[in-house]
Amino acid sequence: MSYLNIEGLRLSYGKRTVIDNLDLEISAGRITALIGPNGCGKSTLLKTIARVLTPQKGRVRLKSQDIHKQDSRTISQQLALLPQSPITPEGVSIRDLVGYGRAPWCGRWGRLSSNDEQIVTDALNQVGLAELADRPATALSGGQRQRAWIAMILAQQTDLVLLDEPTTWLDINHQIELLQMMRRLNDSGKTIVVVLHDLNQACRYCDELVVLQHGQLQSQGAPADIFTPQLVSSVFDVQAEIHRDPVSGSPTLVALD
Amino acid sequence: MIFRTSPLLSVALLLLLTCGFMMALLGGSTFNLQPTHLWQALAGSQTLATELLLSLRLPRVLIAATVGATLAIAGALMQGITRNPLASPALFGINTGAACLLVVGQTLNLPLISNMPLLQTTFGALLAGAAVFLLGGGGTGRLHPTRLVLAGIAVNALFLALTRTLLILDEQAQSVVAWLAGSLADTDWGHWQQLWPAALLGTVAAFTLGPKLNLLALGDETAASLGGSPARVRLHASAVVVLLAGSAVAVSGPIAFIGLMVPHLARLLVGQDHRILLPVTGLLGAALLCWADYLSRLLQYPSETPVGLVLALLGAPFFVWLSRQQQETT
Amino acid sequence: MALRIGMIAVGLLLMAVAGVLLGTLSLEQAMTRAWVMQDLRLSRVVIAILAGSALGVAGALTQGVIRNPLASPDLIGVTAGASLAATATLLLFPQLAHAWLIPAAIVGGLVSLLILLWLAGDSKLNPTRLVLVGIALSFWFGALVDWLLSSQPQQINAALVWLTGSLWGRGWSHVWILLPWLLVLLPAAFTLSLKLDLLALGDESAQCLGTDVKRVRLLALILAVTLAAVSVAVCGAISFIGLVAPHLARLLVGGRHLLLMPTAALLGAALLLLADITARTLTPPIELPAGVLTAIIGAPYFIFLLLRYRGW
Numbered sequence: 001m002s003y004l005n006i007e008g009l010r011l012s013y014g015k016r017t018v019i020d021n022l023d024l025e026i027s028a029g030r031i032t033a034l035i036g037p038n039g040c041g042k043s044t045l046l047k048t049i050a051r052v053l054t055p056q057k058g059r060v061r062l063k064s065q066d067i068h069k070q071d072s073r074t075i076s077q078q079l080a081l082l083p084q085s086p087i088t089p090e091g092v093s094i095r096d097l098v099g100y101g102r103a104p105w106c107g108r109w110g111r112l113s114s115n116d117e118q119i120v121t122d123a124l125n126q127v128g129l130a131e132l133a134d135r136p137a138t139a140l141s142g143g144q145r146q147r148a149w150i151a152m153i154l155a156q157q158t159d160l161v162l163l164d165e166p167t168t169w170l171d172i173n174h175q176i177e178l179l180q181m182m183r184r185l186n187d188s189g190k191t192i193v194v195v196l197h198d199l200n201q202a203c204r205y206c207d208e209l210v211v212l213q214h215g216q217l218q219s220q221g222a223p224a225d226i227f228t229p230q231l232v233s234s235v236f237d238v239q240a241e242i243h244r245d246p247v248s249g250s251p252t253l254v255a256l257d
Numbered sequence: 258m259i260f261r262t263s264p265l266l267s268v269a270l271l272l273l274l275t276c277g278f279m280m281a282l283l284g285g286s287t288f289n290l291q292p293t294h295l296w297q298a299l300a301g302s303q304t305l306a307t308e309l310l311l312s313l314r315l316p317r318v319l320i321a322a323t324v325g326a327t328l329a330i331a332g333a334l335m336q337g338i339t340r341n342p343l344a345s346p347a348l349f350g351i352n353t354g355a356a357c358l359l360v361v362g363q364t365l366n367l368p369l370i371s372n373m374p375l376l377q378t379t380f381g382a383l384l385a386g387a388a389v390f391l392l393g394g395g396g397t398g399r400l401h402p403t404r405l406v407l408a409g410i411a412v413n414a415l416f417l418a419l420t421r422t423l424l425i426l427d428e429q430a431q432s433v434v435a436w437l438a439g440s441l442a443d444t445d446w447g448h449w450q451q452l453w454p455a456a457l458l459g460t461v462a463a464f465t466l467g468p469k470l471n472l473l474a475l476g477d478e479t480a481a482s483l484g485g486s487p488a489r490v491r492l493h494a495s496a497v498v499v500l501l502a503g504s505a506v507a508v509s510g511p512i513a514f515i516g517l518m519v520p521h522l523a524r525l526l527v528g529q530d531h532r533i534l535l536p537v538t539g540l541l542g543a544a545l546l547c548w549a550d551y552l553s554r555l556l557q558y559p560s561e562t563p564v565g566l567v568l569a570l571l572g573a574p575f576f577v578w579l580s581r582q583q584q585e586t587t
Numbered sequence: 588m589a590l591r592i593g594m595i596a597v598g599l600l601l602m603a604v605a606g607v608l609l610g611t612l613s614l615e616q617a618m619t620r621a622w623v624m625q626d627l628r629l630s631r632v633v634i635a636i637l638a639g640s641a642l643g644v645a646g647a648l649t650q651g652v653i654r655n656p657l658a659s660p661d662l663i664g665v666t667a668g669a670s671l672a673a674t675a676t677l678l679l680f681p682q683l684a685h686a687w688l689i690p691a692a693i694v695g696g697l698v699s700l701l702i703l704l705w706l707a708g709d710s711k712l713n714p715t716r717l718v719l720v721g722i723a724l725s726f727w728f729g730a731l732v733d734w735l736l737s738s739q740p741q742q743i744n745a746a747l748v749w750l751t752g753s754l755w756g757r758g759w760s761h762v763w764i765l766l767p768w769l770l771v772l773l774p775a776a777f778t779l780s781l782k783l784d785l786l787a788l789g790d791e792s793a794q795c796l797g798t799d800v801k802r803v804r805l806l807a808l809i810l811a812v813t814l815a816a817v818s819v820a821v822c823g824a825i826s827f828i829g830l831v832a833p834h835l836a837r838l839l840v841g842g843r844h845l846l847l848m849p850t851a852a853l854l855g856a857a858l859l860l861l862a863d864i865t866a867r868t869l870t871p872p873i874e875l876p877a878g879v880l881t882a883i884i885g886a887p888y889f890i891f892l893l894l895r896y897r898g899w
Contacts, residue, residue, distance in 0.1 A: 047791065050791065050794070050795055051794065051795070052790070052791045052794050052795070071799075072794065072797045072798060072799050073797040075795075075797070076795055076796050076797030077797070079795065080795055081791055081792065081794075081795040083789055083791040083792055085789075086788065086789055086792060087654070087787065087788055087789040087792075089784075089787035089788060089842050090837065090842050091837045091838075091840075091841035091842030091843075091847075092784075092787075092841060092842040092843065093841070096841075096842075096843060097788075100784060100785060100788065100796060101796070103781060103784075103785055103796045103797055103798075104796060104797040108778065108781065109780065109781060109845060110780065110781035110784065110845065156796070162795075164791075343719075392890055392893055392894065403718060403719060404893065406719060406722060407657055407662075407718070407722075407889075407893055408890070408893055410662070410722060410889075411886045411887075411889045411890045411893065412886070412890075414826060414827070414882050414885075414886045414889075415882065415883065415886035415887065415890075417882070418878075418879045418880075418882035418883045418886065419883065421876075421879050422875055422879050422883070425873060425875055425876070425879075426870055426873055426875075438733060438737065513726075557737075557738055562734065562737055562738070563733075563737060566730055566733050566734050566737060569726065569727070569729070569730030569733070570727070570730050570731065570734065572726075573723055573724075573726045573727030573730055574727065576723040576726060576727075577706055577720055577723040577724065577727070579723075580716070580719035580720050580722075580723050581706065581707070581716070581720065
C-alpha cells in the first residue's frame with residue numbers, strides 16, 4: 001500500500017466540477033510537485049489532501065486511513081499546510097506564531113510544555129529567525145514571514161508537508177531560499193507535496209511531477225522522464241525546447257518564438 | 258449612445274406617478290374624499306372637502322413628490338461619483354447630520370439662524386457627507402465599499418447620539434421627535450415655499466452634470482484623458498447632493514432608502530446613461546414617496562405611521578439583497 | 588508585562604467603581620447615606636460590571652470569528668435583533684416579569700444570527716459580506732422597533748429610555764437574573780481561546796492545526812450573540828463597547844485570546860461604568876442614557892480605527 005493514495009476523487013464548487021474521477025499515488029519521502037495551467041485543479045487537489053475541502057466522491061487515504069473520516073486533531077498531527085496567502089494575525093509575536101504549530105499536540109488551553117518550547121526554539125533556529133522571535137509577526141518582511149510559517153510547520157512535526165504556491169509574491173532570492181529550505185525539510189525525512197507555478201523550479205527541486213489538466217491526471221513521473229516538448233505543448237500550449245540545466249542537470253524549458 | 262427608453266416606458270412611469278399622486282391626494286382619509294371633490298376644487302367651489310384638499314392634501318402631496326425626487330436624484334449622484342452601489346444620503350449619515358444640526362439650531366435658539374432651517378440642514382448634510390467621504394478613503398482616491406458603509410455607520414451613530422442628548426436635555430426640542438422619524442404629516446404650503454426653489458435649482462444642476470457623470474463612470478483616468486476633470490465633477494456633484502438632501506430633510510425629516518433604492522430600479526429600467534437615468538430616477542422617486550405616503554396612512558388607519566418608517570421597512574430588505582450582490586462583484 | 592497591564596485594567600475598574608458609588612457625594616456624605624449606596628448605587632455598579640464584561644467578551648468573540656477588528660455585535664445586526672425581540676416583549680406583553688426579557692432577547696439575537704447566516708452564509712462565512720448584510724439587517728430591525736414604538740404610543744417613554752441603553756432604575760433583581768447567565772457563558776467563551784487564536788491564521792491553517800473551523804465559528808458566534816443579548820435585555824442597546832473594549836485589550840495584551848478575552852471583559856466593565864458616571868454627572872439633575880455616552884465616545888474611536896485599518 002502506498003503512502004498517499006487518492007481514488008476516484010471528484011470535487012466541484014457549486015455546479016463547476018474542478019476535479020473529476022482522479023486516481024493518484026504519491027510515495028513517501030519524496031518531493032512531489034503538482035503542476036498544470038491555471039484552473040486545472042492543482043490547488044483544489046492540495047486543499048483536498050489537506051482536508052480543507054471535502055470531496056463529493058472518492059477517497060484520500062494517508063497510510064491507508066481515509067483522512068476525511070478522521071477528526072481534525074488526528075490529521076493535524078500527520079500533515080501540515082502552508083496556505084497560498086496565510087493571514088498574519090495582529091498582536092502576536094513570532095514565537096507565539098510558531099508556537100501555534102504545537103496546537104495539535106498540546107491541551108485545550110494551548111499551554112506549551114518545556115519540550116514544546118524546545119521544539120519551537122529549534123524551529124526558529126532552523127529558519128534563522130531566533131533573534132527576531134519576540135518581534136510582532138506583522139513587522140516581518142514578505143520573505144521573513146514565509147520563513148516564520150515554515151518554522152510553524154516544522155514545529156508541527158508532521159510526516160507530510162503540503163505547500164500551496166509557496167514562492168508566489170516572493171523576490172527571486174527568497175524564492176530560492178525557500179526552495180532550498182524545502183529540500184532540507186525533505187532531507188530530514190518529510191514527504192512534501194507542493195504546488196508550483198514555475199516549471200523550471202519544479203523540475204529542478206522536485207523528485208516527481210504530477211501534471212494536471214482539466215482536473216485529470218495528464219502525466220506522472222520523474223522530471224527527466226516525463227518533461228518533454230510534447231507534454232509542454234499539449235498541456236500549456238507552448239512550443240518549447242527542453243535543455244539540461246547546466247548546474248543541476250535537470251530539464252529546463254526554453255520557449256521558442 | 259443608445260437611449261433604452263421607449264414611449265411605453267415613459268407612459269408607464271407617468272401613470273405610476275399620477276396614480277400615486279391621486280391616491281396620496283385622496284386616499285387614506287377619515288374624511289371620505291372622492292375624485293369629484295377634486296373637480297369641485299378646481300372649479301373653485303368652497304366646501305369643507307375642497308378646503309381640505311387645497312390647504313392640507315395638495316401641499317403634502319406636492320412635497321412628497323418633490324422630496325422623493327430630490328432624495329432619489331441625490332442618491333443617483335452619489336452612486337455616480339463614488340462608483341459605489343451602496344452610496345446614498347441615509348447610509349452616509351447625511352440625513353442624520355442634517356437632522357442633528359437642525360436640532361442644534363432649535364436648542365441653541367440663535368436669533369438669526371433658528372429661522373432658517375434650510376441653512377442648518379444643508380450645513381449638517383455638508384458636514385456629515387464630507388466626513389464620510391474622507392473617512393471612506395475619498396482623499397486617497399480609492400473608495401472602498403465596505404469602508405464607506407462603516408464610515409457612514411460611525412458618523413450616523415455619532416450624530417444620532419448627539420441628537421438624542423440634545424433632545425433629552427432640552428424639553429423644547431421635543432417637538433422635533435416626530436419629524437426625526439421622517440414624516441410628511443405636518444407639512445403645509447409654508448414648507449412648500451421653502452422647498453421648491455432649492456429643489457428646482459438642485460435638480461436642474463444635477464441634470465447638467467449628467468454627461469460628465471457618464472465620463473466618470475469610465476474611471477478617473479479615462480475621464481481625465483477624455484477631457485473631463487474628475488475632481489471638479491465630484492466637487493460640483495457633491496455640492497448638488499448637499500443642496501438636494503439638505504432641502505429635503507429640512508422639510509420632511511430624514512427619510513431613508515429612497516436614495517439607495519430608486520437609482521438601482523431606474524438603472525434596471527433605462528441603463529447606465531446618466532442623461533436619461535437622472536430624470537427617470539427623479540420620476541420614480543416622486544412616485545415611490547407618494548405611494549409610501551399613502552401606505553403610511555393606511556398601515557395603522559386611522560392613525561398615521563411616519564413615512565420614513567414605511568420606507569425603512571420596504572428598503573432594508575432591498576439593502577440586504579444589494580449587499581449580497583455587492584460581494585459577488587468585488 | 589501581562590501582569591502589569593492586568594493591574595492597570597483592574598485599577599481603572601476600581602476607580603470607575605469608586606466614581607459611580609460616590610458620584611457627586613463626598614466621602615462623609617456617602618458614609619451617612621449607606622442605603623443609597625447599597626440599594627441604588629452598588630447594584631448599579633454590579634450591573635454595569637456584568638453587562639460591560641459581557642459586551643466586551645461578545646465583541647472579542649465576534650472579532651475573532653469575523654477576523655476583522657471592526658466587527659462587533661452591534662455591527663452584525665445581532666444587538667438590533669435582540670432589541671427588537673425585547674421591545675416587542677416589553678410593549679406587547681407588559682404584564683410579563685422582567686426575567687422574561689433575557690430569553691426573549693436571546694431568541695431575538697439567535698434568530699437574527701440565523702437570518703444573517705442564511706443571507707450571508709456560503710460555507711466560508713466571508714467576513715466582509717457578514718458585516719455588510721449585518722448592517723442592512725440592523726437597519727431593518729431598527730425600523731421594526733420604531734414601527735412598534737409608533738404603534739404603541741402609550742408606552743413609548745419607558746421603551747425609549749430602555750432602548751438607548753441606560754442603567755437607570757436597575758436594581759438587585761436585575762443582578763440576580765443577569766448573574767447566572769454570565770457564570771455559564773463567560774467560562775464557556777474562555778475555553779475557546781486557543782481555537783480563536785488558530786482561527787486568526789486563516790481557515791486553511793486553522794483546519795490543518797486541528798481546529799474544526801465551522802464548528803468553532805458557529806459556537807463562538809452563538810456565545811457572542813447570547814452574551815450580547817443578555818446585556819441588551821438588562822441594559823438596552825449599549826453601542827460601541829463591544830467594539831472598543833476588545834480593541835483596546837488587543838493593544839494592551841496582544842492577540843492571544845486567553846489573555847485578550849478577560850482583559851476585554853475588564854475594559855468593557857470599566858468603560859460602561861465610566862459612561863454611566865459621566866451620563867449621571869454631566870448635566871444634573873437630568874440623567875443621560877449611558878448608551879448615548881458610549882456612542883459619543885465610541886463612534887470617534889471607531890472612526891480612528893477605520894483610518895488606521897489597512898486590511899481592505
